[in-house]
Amino acid sequence: MNRSTLARLAAALACLGIAGFAHAQTKWDLPSAYAPANFHTENLEFFAKEVDAATGGKLKINVHSNASLFKATEIKRAVQGGQAQLGEILLVNYENENPLFGMDGIPFLATSYANAKSLQDVQLPALDKYLAGQGMKILYTVPWQPQGIYSKKPVNALADMKGMKWRAYSPATSKMAELMNLQPVTIQAAELSQALATGVVETYISSSATGIDSKTYESLKYFYENQAWIPKNAVLINMKAFNALDKATQDAVTKAAANAQARGWKISEEKEAAFKQVLRDKGMNVQPPSATFAADMSKIGAIMLSDWEKKSAPQGAELIAQYRKLVPAAK
Numbered sequence: 001m002n003r004s005t006l007a008r009l010a011a012a013l014a015c016l017g018i019a020g021f022a023h024a025q026t027k028w029d030l031p032s033a034y035a036p037a038n039f040h041t042e043n044l045e046f047f048a049k050e051v052d053a054a055t056g057g058k059l060k061i062n063v064h065s066n067a068s069l070f071k072a073t074e075i076k077r078a079v080q081g082g083q084a085q086l087g088e089i090l091l092v093n094y095e096n097e098n099p100l101f102g103m104d105g106i107p108f109l110a111t112s113y114a115n116a117k118s119l120q121d122v123q124l125p126a127l128d129k130y131l132a133g134q135g136m137k138i139l140y141t142v143p144w145q146p147q148g149i150y151s152k153k154p155v156n157a158l159a160d161m162k163g164m165k166w167r168a169y170s171p172a173t174s175k176m177a178e179l180m181n182l183q184p185v186t187i188q189a190a191e192l193s194q195a196l197a198t199g200v201v202e203t204y205i206s207s208s209a210t211g212i213d214s215k216t217y218e219s220l221k222y223f224y225e226n227q228a229w230i231p232k233n234a235v236l237i238n239m240k241a242f243n244a245l246d247k248a249t250q251d252a253v254t255k256a257a258a259n260a261q262a263r264g265w266k267i268s269e270e271k272e273a274a275f276k277q278v279l280r281d282k283g284m285n286v287q288p289p290s291a292t293f294a295a296d297m298s299k300i301g302a303i304m305l306s307d308w309e310k311k312s313a314p315q316g317a318e319l320i321a322q323y324r325k326l327v328p329a330a331k
């Protein structure tokens with residue numbers, strides 16, 4: 001064989017190889033709404049790596065963080081329509097579509113990780129039934145850290161906050177502003193740091209993680225550990241895309257998802273203290289709310305719970321009762 005025959009043979013082989021590879025490889029997009037260094041995003045990347053390894057590179061999942069592919073509130077529709085095969089959503093964002101999405105955003109219903117897990121045991125089967133009708137299912141969930149109030153001014157009682165500019169991230173956090181006598185503005189996490197820097201936001205409720213992602217400590221000095229609720233992100237998958245995979249690949253996705261859920265719940269809880277320490281190190285005053293502030297917020301919580309039961313009737317009250325059976329001490 002002369003040199004040019006060899007070269008042609010090599011080229012032909014390479015071509016075949018590439019064609020074979022391209023044929024066998026599936027590429028998926030996974031939009032998410034949070035910062036690249038956020039623990040949810042890191043967990044998504046790890047999930048994608050596990051799927052890649054378990055399938056020998058057959059299924060590549062490309063994570064698009066920070067709402068770069070779709071805005072936070074558009075991700076669910078993108079998955080439903082197949083523009084993305086799977087995507088990470090914040091469940092409470094979709095409460096106006098169906099109150100079930102807001103069950104983990106009811107103030108003071110489930111404030112510890114153990115209780116959040118019990119709440120999930122009641123909420124997810126109901127949600128999955130609803131999502132099946134839209135051709136989707138929940139692959140896995142990961143909770144945020146318990147929600148506390150960031151403020152520019154010190155707060156001893158709710159009345160101290162009157163009229164402040166409050167950043168909402170969901171229908172329920174907008175509704176809270178009304179009950180708390182604040183001025184709400186809805187801003188997704190990816191745009192929060194700019195809103196803080198320009199003074200559009202003087203207070204909001206969220207996790208310690210979001211305080212770090214948004215560099216809140218550069219604008220606001222107080223973080224109150226209200227432990228109000230533990231909202232969850234959920235990775236939704238389009239069932240048509242899932243069903244189109246071969247059985248071994250489906251199993252790899254399901255297994256990596258179970259790992260991601262276990263890992264995510266553990267990391268969320270384990271990092272809480274360290275995240276609050278970062279806020280302190282950056283100059284924030286991190287403390288539990290005063291008894292008065294806690295009592296004021298607890299009244300808001302009672303109103304929100306009763307509103308939720310009304311709008312989700314009759315199923316909602318039934319689900320709350322199921323949850324209370326699992327967690328007898330819950331208020």
Ligand code: PCA
Pocket residue numbers: 090144145169188189205206207208210231
């Ligand atoms: N961070 C997200 C939602 C809940 C949380 O802890 C946010 O503030 O947008």
